[in-house]
Amino acid sequence: MELFRIKNDIPFMSYGRLTTTISLVTFILAVFFLVTRGLNFGVDFTGGTIMEVSYPQAANLDNIRKAVDNIGLKEATVQNFGSSRDVLIRLPAKTDISVANLSEHVKEALVAADPAAEVRRVEAVGAQVGAELYENGALALFFVIVGIMLYLWLRFEWRFAVAAIIANMHDVVIILGFFAFFQWDFNLTVLAAVLAVLGYSVNESVVVFDRVRENFRKMRKATVVQVIDNAITRTMSRTIITHFSTQLMVLSMLLFGGEALHNFALALTIGILFGIYSSVLVASPIAMYLGVNRANLMGDTEKKPEAAEATP
Numbered sequence: 001m002e003l004f005r006i007k008n009d010i011p012f013m014s015y016g017r018l019t020t021t022i023s024l025v026t027f028i029l030a031v032f033f034l035v036t037r038g039l040n041f042g043v044d045f046t047g048g049t050i051m052e053v054s055y056p057q058a059a060n061l062d063n064i065r066k067a068v069d070n071i072g073l074k075e076a077t078v079q080n081f082g083s084s085r086d087v088l089i090r091l092p093a094k095t096d097i098s099v100a101n102l103s104e105h106v107k108e109a110l111v112a113a114d115p116a117a118e119v120r121r122v123e124a125v126g127a128q129v130g131a132e133l134y135e136n137g138a139l140a141l142f143f144v145i146v147g148i149m150l151y152l153w154l155r156f157e158w159r160f161a162v163a164a165i166i167a168n169m170h171d172v173v174i175i176l177g178f179f180a181f182f183q184w185d186f187n188l189t190v191l192a193a194v195l196a197v198l199g200y201s202v203n204e205s206v207v208v209f210d211r212v213r214e215n216f217r218k219m220r221k222a223t224v225v226q227v228i229d230n231a232i233t234r235t236m237s238r239t240i241i242t243h244f245s246t247q248l249m250v251l252s253m254l255l256f257g258g259e260a261l262h263n264f265a266l267a268l269t270i271g272i273l274f275g276i277y278s279s280v281l282v283a284s285p286i287a288m289y290l291g292v293n294r295a296n297l298m299g300d301t302e303k304k305p306e307a308a309e310a311t312p
Contacts, residue, residue, distance in 0.1 A: 053089060208284060
């Protein structure tokens with residue numbers, strides 16, 4: 001479906017050096033912030049205390065956050081759990097106070113703010129569990145990357161696989177760089193968003209690469225640059241429609257989803273915006289620099305028909 005049609009091909013590849021240079025600079029900056037500042041891991045990874053609190057009416061999350069802040073726990077996260085009357089409070093690990101005393105202080109603060117507050121569950125998440133979640137999350141990210149590379153390698157050609165994975169890792173590192181620079185809370189929901197961005201970005205790359213392969217069949221006298229420029233231009237309408245509609249949904253989660261979805265939607269927003277850029281202006285130039293052409297992309301499928309035509 002096309003809402004609009006661009007008549008003349010846009011010379012995207014003529015800006016290839018500029019766009020890849022910009023990507024390299026942002027990538028280096030993201031890595032720098034990751035190394036110097038590090039990620040601000042949430043309770044899921046560092047360990048801490050989880051409290052489930054129930055109210056007879058819809059809970060006022062702002063008042064609950066103020067009550068928790070007043071006892072010096074500004075790092076705590078407060079969110080609805082299941083319904084508007086149930087609240088989940090995640091408290092960071094404290095070495096100078098036991099879990100029982102910490103939960104008791106929080107309970108007193110909550111009851112002082114609203115006597116109807118009822119603590120239903122207190123659960124300690126150990127640092128060992130957090131370390132296991134961190135390792136499992138990193139392992140999941142690794143297997144996703146390997147799976148994407150194998151898929152693209154089998155479907156297209158190794159040059160496209162390398163180009164796409166570089167572009168997708170660019171998106172992931174940029175997201176992590178933002179979270180490191182601003183010290184936003186990095187938890188399991190953010191990790192889920194990172195994995196979602198990987199799948200989302202590779203889908204856009206596959207669409208462009210499919211059109212490139214199709215163009216090599218149709219545009220036999222065109223250069224590689226002309227083939228890639230035409231492929232990106234012809235898919236531009238689809239790209240704009242897809243990303244605009246997805247971004248609208250993610251922005252609604254970011255603005256109206258509350259604290260529970262805020263960092264998840266934030267990571268998706270960054271990933272989608274950079275995903276558009278990398279899929280079009282990073283993956284394609286890298287594939288071109290790696291030497292993709294009609295011969296190595298089409299393989300024997302081009303040679304067999306030509307040989308058959310030459311046979312008398």
